[in-house]
Each structure stands twice: as structure tokens, then as C-alpha cells.
Amino acid sequence: MNYYIEHRTEQLLNTLLGKNSFVTISEIASQLGQTKRAVQYDLQKLNSILENFDLPLVISRKHKGIYILPENREKLKTFLKNENKGINFIFSPDERTAIIICENILSEHVKTVDEISRKLSISYNTCLHDIRSIKNKLSPYEITLKTNSGKYKFYGDGIRMRSILMYYISYLYPIIETGKLPYLKNRQTQQNLKRLHLIESEIHVVYRLGTLNKIAIFLMLCKMPLKEEVSFFEGSRSGENILALVSKYFSNYSENDRRYITVQLMGGRIKSRQFGDVTNEESHYYQTCAEHLIKSFENMIGINIENREMLVYNIAKHLSRSIYRYRYGLVDTCELDDKIRNDSKYLFKFVKAASNCLSKELNCPINDSEISLLTAYFGAHLRKNNLSIRKVHVLLAVDEINLESQILEKKISDAFPMFSLKSITISQIVNYSKPYAFLISIRLLKYEGLYVYISRQFTDNDHKHIFDTYLKYRELKSLDIPEDLFDHIKRYIPHENYSAVRKELLQYFNVGSRSNLFQLISKNNVQILSQPCGWRDALKKACFPMVQNGWINKEYIDNIIMNIELYGCYTYFENDIYLAHAQSRNNVYRSGVAVSLIPDGIIFPGNKRVRLLVVIASTDQYEHFDVLKEAVHICNDTKRIDQIMECKNVNELLLVLKKIAQTKY
Amino acid sequence: MYSKELKIKNSTGLHARPATQLVHMAERYHSKLTIIKEETGENVVGDIKSIFSILSMGLMKGSMILIQGEGDDEKDAVDSICDFINSLEE
Secondary structure, eight states: OOEEEEHHHHHHHHHHHTOSSOBOHHHHHHHHTOOHHHHHHHHHHHHHHHHHTTOOOOEEETTTEEEOOGGGHHHHHHHHHTTTSSEEEEOOHHHHHHHHHHHHTTOSSOOBHHHHHHHTTOOHHHHHHHHHHHHHHHGGGTOEEEEETTEEEEESOHHHHHHHHHHHHHHHHHHHHHTSSTTTTOHHHHHHHHHHHHHHHHTTOOOOTTHHHHHHHHHHHOOSOOOSOOOOOTTOHHHHHHHHHHHHHTTTSOHHHHHHHHHHHHGGGSOOOOGGGSOHHHHHHHHHHHHHHHHHHHHHHTOOOTTHHHHHHHHHHHHHHHHHHHHHTOOOOOTTHHHHHHHTHHHHHHHHHHHHHHHHHHTSOOOHHHHHHHHHHHHHHHHHTHHHHTSEEEEEEESSOSHHHHHHHHHHHHHOTTEEEEEEEGGGGGGOOSOOSEEEESSOOOOSSOOEEOOTTSOHHHHHHHHHHHHHHHHHHHTTHHHHHHHHHGGGSOGGGHHHHHHHHHHHTTOGGGOOGGGGOOGGGEEEOOSOOOHHHHHHHHHHHHHHTTSBOHHHHHHHHHHHHHHOSTTEETTTEEEEOOOOSSOBSSOEEEEEEEEEEEEETTTEEEEEEEEEEOSSHHHHHHHHHHHHHHHTOHHHHHHHHTOOSHHHHHHHHHHHHHSOO | OEEEEEEOOSTTOSOHHHHHHHHHHHTTOOSEEEEEEEETTEEEEEETTOHHHHHTTOOOTTOEEEEEEESTTHHHHHHHHHHHHHHOOO
16 A cells, blocks of 8 residues: 655654654744644644554653654654655645646656656646646746647746746755755756856856756756847856856757856846946836835735835835846845744745735746845834834933943843833933833932833843833733723714724823734624635625724725735635735724634635634724734644634633733734 | 944945845854944944844945944954955945
């Protein structure tokens, strides 16, 4: 009998074999860059495979994590080595379509459905399904897939087809590295690689790890001569130099192809004209592209970006240096790729979805490495502009403003990014007139109001503890009062002034800065949808309580639906949650969250099953961003989500949600 | 504490690509590394190990900056960071 093990499952086994003690699911998840839910799922699968082979299982202990006993390791290692004896590796649908594209897009021997399905050990129907999804994936780039007497062939612009091939090689590269796709072992790849390394040493450059491997694989897979002209490095001496070397080592390739390889090898050294030097028309073009990207991002997140022109300028400048990279599918990665992707997961996700729209406009794919760079611009800008508005203004009283006090200031703001700190000397406190939320002092003060006393001897952790306690105290004092008050007085206020009055109240009670919408959840906003329906209807039902309470109007629902239709389910989480929201265009009157549990699940666009639908609405766009971040945190928390999914009635659901609301993120 | 002052000379400044290389380089050192830029009388301080922090400083051609290191390998770190910024061409 044959058993199939997926790449991810095998990766988990391999990781566990490398651990000498118990590890928690979350540690494994962060190491592998996956969600906890995915790891749990893989663990289950792994254990069932091991059971079938009569092998020792991975053991799990409450509060400790999972572990493979040392005495069992050898057995499991041999099991992994014998991958061909009754165990095969299978690929996920996305990986499969990527493999089909890579092996066929520029190949001269096009394959029939039969040949493809045999090669990938999938059924004829699955293969047809994959081909359909390939057609959809490539249509924005004007690449078509047509059959000719049973054989499939790709048609389209040669350079674009190359950039797509490069894109998918990068996509598959982690799997290629493990050897499960034999591209690197291929004799032709090896020969190409040898030649590329010769060029590398002749031009005295060291390429980043993987760059030449990807180009060598590209050359192995690319069999069709390039018809379109490549004229990117006219007049560049290093370009001419590399071209001469490429012509020497790759003499069997056409002139255009050699130029294409040269562009790849030049990578970042192609001197594009500086942003300041480009023609008006060009700079206008880059600005339009940047505008589009930012607009999609704003629509998706539901905020307006502050100081927008600055971001447009920076991104336009970046695009002027980068669009040729997208066009030619350059594969040299940026050094912080993984770091940006992991540290700012939610931001990366949104920028990726926004870049998708840009990529369709530009007619070429944008790979994840390039998206991390765009993410860096968005992250830097939001950090400097939008988020500072939401910051708590804090005064730091010191003896004297000097280098030492600056270091202390830096330390505190590193540990507490939501503080906007200003240092003043102790004698200045009395005369300080600008508003601030609270005062920190390194000395005991003769001061009327409340202040937080810290000492230089304290560690960063001590500070953290002190501020946490203080902030909690502040919050307890003011929690819910303005909201309750608002509920009482709202009947005396004209409808159109709702949000202004509420904002005023929040400001008065000083809670606006740390609002937690999940705290406002009430029984009315929680429901269980057991009737089967389409995704649009499900959304309308989920929003219904908010419409009924007069918090939003129906237009807001239409905006949510439109967002999904335009950008897809970009706030979908692997654990069957969809976070529905849109930018408020005067159609949200009061901020709130509505939660609907759908026990049987509903299929959303892109074949995504949703069992928990969370609708977010907020009147204030800064708050919106905070709530969105908070919601993303909660959605990623497997343990809590599992609790939610198990709820049987509205009361249980409300109880669990209230518990979540009390937890600090 | 060890610090060095320098001027950004390359025409495109410290944009995303060189900045990611810089952060990557800084991560190899234990020392706390900061860039300080004077802007209309006020000091803007950035953490060299954080890409968002560096990029948000908007370091353009002609900016005078102070690279500061604090830790056991501060001299090595500050020197190699200055060399890197000086070697930027584009």
C-alpha cells in the first residue's frame, strides 16, 4: 500500500527529530513560519501515518509540548530515508499548479493531461481542475493556455512568460532545496550552474545564496528561444562585460536570451535613471502606480494614510528602481525577506493583497521578496505617521537632559512603542502646559497629581511591569463609563452627531487610546447561523444586528461585499475565520464588533471555508487599525478559536468572547 | 560607547534595498546600534536593527548622521556600518 506524506508533514518530523527536549506547538509554528493550527493538523496527520507503519508516535504532554523519545529517533530517521518504499511525497494544489507552470510554460515538449496527471500522481479530473486554475492565475498577465490535439501550450509575451517562470521557481525554491523536486540534481542544471559560477568569479562578484541556483534551473526549464528584444543595459560597461561572458559560456542560446541572462546577472547593478531625472511622463506613471497600490491598501485596511504624499513619493521612487525587476522577474532576494514576513505578518499579508492589484496592472508578477520591500515602506510610514497619533503622550522627568537621559528615553520607548515620550527637567514640570496622559519621574517629586516613579537601577522588565500595572489601573478606572453614558444620552442627540459626541466622551474619559472593541460585545451582536446560505447572505445576516442597532447602514455591508469581490478574501485565516470590514464612508455611526458562528461552514470566494465571521466597524480610522490588529492577534490564537468553534449556543459564545476581551494583547 | 559621524553621499540615499542590507549587517553584532540625525534642532534617533525604524528616518543624500554603538563589539560594528554606507554607489 502507498502512503503519502506532504512536504509540510515531513518538515515537521524533521524539525522534531532535531529537538532534544519538549517543544511547544507555538515554538514549532514560529520556527516553521506556520500557524499553530497548521502544526496541530500536521501533527495529527504525521501520527496517523506513523501508526500505519507501526512506528513510535510523537508524544505530547500538557503544558510541556511535543517530543520524540531519543530511543525512537533512529527508527524514524530510517523511515524518512526510505521515502520511496511505499511512501511518496505529494504536493499541495498551489505547489502542483506551480510545478505544472514551471515545467511547461517554456518547454518545447508540451504534455497531455494524461502525462501531467501520471507525473504528479493525481487523477485526470484533478489535473483538469489544476489546468483551469492555472488559466485563471495567468490570465491577468495575458498568458493563455490552449490545447492543440490534446496537448497544452502556453501563449504570450516571451519576457512576461520568463518572469512568470522565474516567479514560480522562487515560489517552489524551498521545496527544490529539499530535493523533493529534482531540479537541482538535474545534469543540465549542474552544467549551467558551473558556467554561472565561472562568470561569477570572472566578474569578481559574490551572488547571494540561491540566486545562481535559480537562474541555472531557469535555464534548464526554458527551452523556447526569446523573440522579444532585451535592451536594458545599453551603454553600461559592466553590462557589456557580462554579456560577453554569457555569450562565451552560453553560446548555444540566442542573442536575446543571452541578454536576458545578462539582465538577471546584473540584478541590482542595472542603473535605472534616477527618479529626479526621469521624464515628467515617467514620473507621473510611477506616481500613478504608487497611488494605486496605496489606494488598494487603504481600502483593504480601512484607513486613510496620514501624510500620504510622502508615502506616494517614497513608493514611486522605489517603483522607479524596481518595476524593471518585476518585468524581468529578477530573483535576487532581499536579506530581510523572512524577517519582515514573520515580524510583520499582518502587514505583509495586506501589502501582498494590495500588490496583487498592482501586479495585474503592470502585467507581471511581484515576488514575495519584492513585496517585503514594499512592506518595509508601508511599515516605516505607518510607524512614523498614523500610529503616532494613537500614542499615549507621556512626560519623562529627569534631572538634566543629556545623553544618559536620551538613552533612558530610548529604552522606555523601545519597550513601550505606544508611548510618545518627551523628556523635560523636573523644574519644568510646573510650567508644562501641553496635554499629556501621565508623568514618569526618576526622582520622588513634590507633585500634586499622579505620577509613576522609576529608578535607574530597575531593569527593562521592571519598567515593563510598573507601566503595565499603572496602565491597567488607569483603564479600570475609566472602562465602560463613556459607553454606558453614551447609551443613556443618545436619545437626546440628533443621529448625525452620534459619532462626534461619542468621540468627545471617550476623549473626556481618556479611554479612546486603548479601546478594545471586543469589550463592547453584547448578546445582541452574537449569533449562530445554522441555515445554509451563500456568502453574501451570510455577511448580510452577520451585519444585521449592527444595522438594527443603528450602528451601521446597509451601504457598509455593500462596501464589505465589494471589497471581497475586488480583492478576494485577504483577511481569511487558516482556521476558518473571516474578518469582514471596510473603510467607513460616513456609513458607520458607532464602532462595534459582531460575531457569527456558522457550525456547518460557508464557502467564500477562492474556495475558502468560513466557520466564524467577525464583522468590524469603526467610526475612527485610527481605532480601526488598532482593532484590526487586535482581531488579527485573536484570530491567530488557536486555543481561543478552538474554544469559540466548540460553542453550542449564543450564551456560551458570548461567555467565551467576554473572556477573550479581558485578555490583554 | 563608540560613535562616528558621516555624510550620506550616494544619490538615492538609504532606501529600502541598502537599508535591508544594513539591518542584516547590524544584526550580526551584539551591540546596541543607533543612527542619530539632527533635524531642525531636534535629534531623530533610529535603531539600526529595525528596518521600519531606519526607513522612517528618511535618510537622503547629504544627510549628516551619527552612528553610535554600545556593547562589547561596538567599535567593529560602527566601523563596518560606516564603511558600508560610504561604499554605497547608486
